[in-house]
Amino acid sequence: MLTIKNVTKVFNMTGNKDDARKALDNLNLTVNDGEFVTIIGSNGSGKTTTLNIITGEKMPDSGKVLLSGMDITKLKVHQRAKYFGRVFQDPMIGTSAEMSCLENMELSFRRGKHRSMLKWGFSDNTVKLLFQKQLAEFDLGLENRLSQKVGVMSGGQRQALTLLMASTDCRIDTEKEFYTMHVNVETGALRVQAEREINELQNRIKEAKKVNKTAGTQANEINVSELEASLKKLKADYKGKIKEKAEVCKNEAIEFYRKAVEQYKTNSITR
Amino acid sequence: MKSKKLLLLSAISLVALASCGGNRRIDMSTWKFSPENPDNIKVGILQPIEHGALTAARLGFVSAFEASNVKVTIDYQNAGSSSSDLNTLAKNLVANNDLTLGIGTGASVALQSASIYAGKTNPIFFTAVTDAVDAGLVDSDAAPGQNITGSSDLNPVADQIALIKRCIPSATKIGVMYTQSEQNSKVQADLAKAKAEQEGLAVTIATCNDASDIASVAQQICSSGISALFIPTDNNLAAHMDSVKAALDANHVLCVTGETSSCQQGGHVTLSIDYEQLGYKAGLQAVQVIKGEAKPCDIPVFKFAGAECELQISSANLADAGITLPQEVVDAAKDISK
């Protein structure tokens, strides 16, 4: 639960009293667990300022910011980072152009964790594969561009990456969560493929029905029932394939997960 | 376990290697000057920066070869006040020449280092070095000990003190002023004190720390009843002689300086070293070695005695201070007033 209590923020660049602008005046806001909040306001109404105060980029002049009862008002940005995943407005800030996709994700992967001088910073294959799966969900082809520098990617791709980095939970706690995600990612491609083919076929059926209406002669009639039968078969086929794949993936994922957790629990990352 | 053993082994071998290493003294008993081409000696000269005195010394050195009919090829390099260039040039000169000259302490030590690190034993000469022993170039001024010798620009302090009695026969009390942190100045001040006491003069010593306290220290010592003040070759004071001049003028104190420019800027009398002559003397030493007449280890470091220096006075400054010198001194001296 996030609470903003009586926060006031005044901006005064020149030190002149007349130039002072009150961005936030005695703001009070509470966000409960699991809530999805949208802040709407016109230009200059203080939206970004509120966000900055929550994440620590700016300090309030008065008031408090509490997270689950803990006072985080005085904490600096990097000290609060473990509680927040921030998606910056500007994708250029959210990701680091000189680093590769993989390096960016490794940064966010360790958010909140202590960065050691003795541990190798490049993740081993289990985590790399995890990253790939996470990237594949966006269907932007990013999973094949892990070692490419982020600077060559488009703004949209970088923003997708920022979103992913913000939502990275480096604690893989729930087994079920893990392999559900894994399964969804694996079967996701199949599902997309299936949808595509099904839509295609459905369109062909539609077209055929139209043609039949206008053609008239039986000789030129396209066998719609044949097409419908193949559609049914296609759907059943895919359902079967996906189910099969899901089973295989689930078992794969469980193995995967156990190994990864073991490694991270015992803190021995092999190169 | 394996890596620990390896570490221990390499540590031991490192210590072992280090203990049998070290700078080897050159065995001068078997030392011989061996030029690549005895008919045309390759001479390398290293000058650290463009400077009148240093250039004069270089020209003097070179002229010694002509005067002695020794054919040489001169390889002259100027480091242009860059340490990196000084180092690289020194290495190149040592590698390419039969003998080398360093002008000033920095250049001479650079040549010495290059020589040690290249394992070469060719003779190295220096000039315009004030204290060759302190610089590690020679074992002692009288017996340099290895392949390095040259000429020192230490001014003849004893003769300069004797000058005081010559100018002011009735003097009983003199002062010596120098900058505390300049080791070179302290050495001269001690020499001055010793000679002055020998001459039966009472000596007061005053030191200053930097440019800011020169005026006050000068005023203090000049008003303490001294008839003359000796200022050695001191970089800090040489740069700010005008601060001393005010005190000299106010108290009519005669000022004997260690070198020419201080005399010009505010002092009155000096015995100055001719840098071209200094270089020439080092050149003569080189000729001796080339002709096989002597080895560098046996040639003592050359230093000017007072009689070989030029007596200089500044009549303008003397007039400002209201001091008149004995006529014989004025006649024998060269007036270097600005």
Added chain:
Amino acid sequence: MDFVNLLFIILTSGLPCSLLALGIFITYRLLDFADLTAEGSFLIGGVVCITIIKNGGNAFLATVIAILAGGMCGLITGLLHTKLKIPKLLSGIITMTASASIAMLIMGSTVETMFTNVVTLSYTQDTIYSLFFVGGVWNQVIEAGIMLVIVLVVLFLLYFFFGTEYGMAIRATGMNPQMSRAQGINTDLSTIFAVSLSNALIGLAGAMFCQDLRSVDVKTASGFLVIGLASIIIGETIFGKKTFKNWIISVSLGAIIYFVIVNFAIRVGFPTEMKNLLYAVLIVIALCMPFIKDYFKKLFAKKKEGGLESVNN
């Protein structure tokens, strides 16, 4: 034989500057921090090292303390920038200026002159090179060997360090400080650490150079910042920076190439008044190499295609 001599002259001049270039590289390239402390920490490293050896200390100890002294200079610059919010450039200048005074204090002199007030070592005092000398022509081989070992060790350490979690945090700080903070990196601390590390390396370079020269004075470090930057740029241009390993090796080699140019100028017998001009020209040529290569490639390609290409253009 002459070529061998020249090779060792280049190596013994260039290898300390490889360390200098690597030190400057850490702040200038990785941390995006134009750090002018370099000449200050170089000088302090040299002064501390020579003064300790001159007073009877062990050469290894002197070198280690020079590294720490260099690190201290970096620490001061880092603190000035992160805690007192002094701009990066100014922080470096402040430390560099202060270090000139501290150097004079350590050496015991008050006046800056080029050819007096030099602290030199006597023949009996050993540097880390001469500790291993056996005499004769092997000396320069051993000296170059020791320098090479030190440079290689530093390269290995840097490669592994910047691959660790904290090393990557430092690189992130340089590339995008705001994002780094949002990812939980204490950018103040990583900046201070990197600047200290950089200047510690530069202090080591100073110690290595001054032990090669066996002397030090207040003006010893002047001009080395330019040499360091030139080495970085030459190295990157000629050898590329595709991977991190490639990059640090390029930077180290850049210093060696710089001294190849310098020694070439000396051997060719270039008049000493014009030598700085020659260095500048040769460096520009070295930097233009990729463009020149490209230009000639295009020229040959055009000729091959025949008239059509030029018509279309």
